[in-house]
Amino acid sequence: MKYFLFFLTVVLYSGNTFSQGVNFTLTPKSDPIQNAIFEIIEVENLGRNLSEIGKVYTDANKMQSARMGNNLSEVFKSYMNQSIRSKNSVNQAILVKVEQFEIAESKASGNVASGELKLKLGFYVKSSFEPIHLLDYEGGMNYRRSINRLDLAQRVIQQAMDNALEYFDQWINSQALSNRALAGSVQILVENGDYISGRDTVFYSPERPLTWKDFTDRPRTGSTYNAVIFTSLAMEGKPFVKDGSIILPLTVKVYMLPGQSWVKNKNDYSLNHEQRHFDVVRVVADRLKKNLQNLDVNPENYEAMVNDAYFDAYREMNRLQELYDGQTNHGIKKDIQEKWNKMLDEALEGDYRRLERVLD
Known part of the structure; x- marks a missing residue:
């Protein structure tokens, strides 16, 4: 099954500065998913680089590499499991394959960057044999931001992951009683x-x-x-x-x-x-x-x-x-x-x- 999330356009402007660089992070959802019937056992990054996710402009008006910690798989797994509260002691063991997680920016004007985030995740049941495919989630966002506001790019990344996790939770709950793989x-x-x-x-x-x-x-x-x-x-x-x-x-x-x-x-x-x-x-x-x-x-x-x-x-x-x-x-x-x-x-x-x- 494949899910397509229509790309959203987000316009982000602010006069404040942000100087933490281009090492993006993910924080657990402020409102964790309750009564989850799954647990993320493994996250597999199918990209060539363990941590690099693309290129963004910095507050110095330079294009630099964007990263997610030292290992994208570990960042995603930690984020997902800290963003859910399990319903039972025994839950569906889920493998997530990161097929695409890419951010790219270009200069829109003197102090404005135009960016696009693309996201594609595969969700699988972890079994004793080959993983059983459940769902492909594909989505992303288009945005514009002030050059000196990297934190606004981080918000886009955070929102995209929150959307993906929430959608999977809704999907697995709707399928739990009727899907053979579950x-x-x-x-x-x-x-x-x-x-x-x-x-x-x-x-x-x-x-x-x-x-x-x-x-x-x-x-x-x-x-x-x-x-x-x-x-x-x-x-x-x-x-x-x-x-x-x-x-x-x-x-x-x-x-x-x-x-x-x-x-x-x-x-x-x-x-x-x-x-x-x-x-x-x-x-x-x-x-x-x-x-x-x-x-x-x-x-x-x-x-x-x-x-x-x-x-x-x-x-x-x-x-x-x-x-x-x-x-x-x-x-x-x-x-x-x-x-x-x-x-x-x-x-x-x-x-x-x-x-x-x-x-x-």
């Missing part, structure tokens, strides 16, 4: 999807066991198998932010594709073997749901942890399918088939003890 917690909601089976896809349902009508592909004449079923699982969900928390509703789909499943000789025993392939996927999906509900996540790691849980489940599904076909010899070993039938029935009821021994 979320303080994550809630994973594992939901049961309502999926309707059709000609192209059959979704797993205990009330709707497979039939041979679900195997619509043409049998492979060169294959030694009697039947083949294509089963898989998928996970979907779209996060949103509510009351400062990321809500991630997730559904896990278990399905088979009739158009990639086929049979040669239809009989009840073979159908049970294929149904058990489908049951394997349902068991893995149930275990994935349980794992998702128990994840200890935060806004920085939840996406990676949810994806890892899904891919772990996918690998477990493939391994179980291989073990199932390998141990039963694709259903030929009827005694082993019966053991798998019982083990999968137990797993479908939530008892994974025998299944986990097979996986070990």
Whole structure:
């Protein structure tokens, strides 16, 4: 997001003198921002010089370098943190990148200088990984002043920084409950999807066991198998932010594709073997749901942890399918088939003890 502040024209005249030179400073706001929900953890100056900010005329009518202390980053950080009063003990950790802070003057007349201040700041959430961009603030002021009144140039600098800090405070307060980058917690909601089976896809349902009508592909004449079923699982969900928390509703789909499943000789025993392939996927999906509900996540790691849980489940599904076909010899070993039938029935009821021994 980018914010543009229209340049203001300020006319500053006075007969008093000021002789402190061209080392400008920033003083904390006289009316500090109250109940701030952020803290400036770091200020990064992207300019080439640590302290120089431009050129100004002095009371000796000479152009000289303008500086901000010995280090612009330290001056900005001190100013910002002393200008706010935190609301909580735990606040958003903010990184500020000073992309531009430049003052330039020219002679308007014999004793009047015309100046322009340009300011561009980037605000980021400081995280354990890469900083998360929040906002670009771009603004500045045009002004005219008496040559001997450098303090009036300082007022322009002070006002520009006060404006930037006040704007960021207003922005972050307006975004705190709805901006994903500012979320303080994550809630994973594992939901049961309502999926309707059709000609192209059959979704797993205990009330709707497979039939041979679900195997619509043409049998492979060169294959030694009697039947083949294509089963898989998928996970979907779209996060949103509510009351400062990321809500991630997730559904896990278990399905088979009739158009990639086929049979040669239809009989009840073979159908049970294929149904058990489908049951394997349902068991893995149930275990994935349980794992998702128990994840200890935060806004920085939840996406990676949810994806890892899904891919772990996918690998477990493939391994179980291989073990199932390998141990039963694709259903030929009827005694082993019966053991798998019982083990999968137990797993479908939530008892994974025998299944986990097979996986070990």
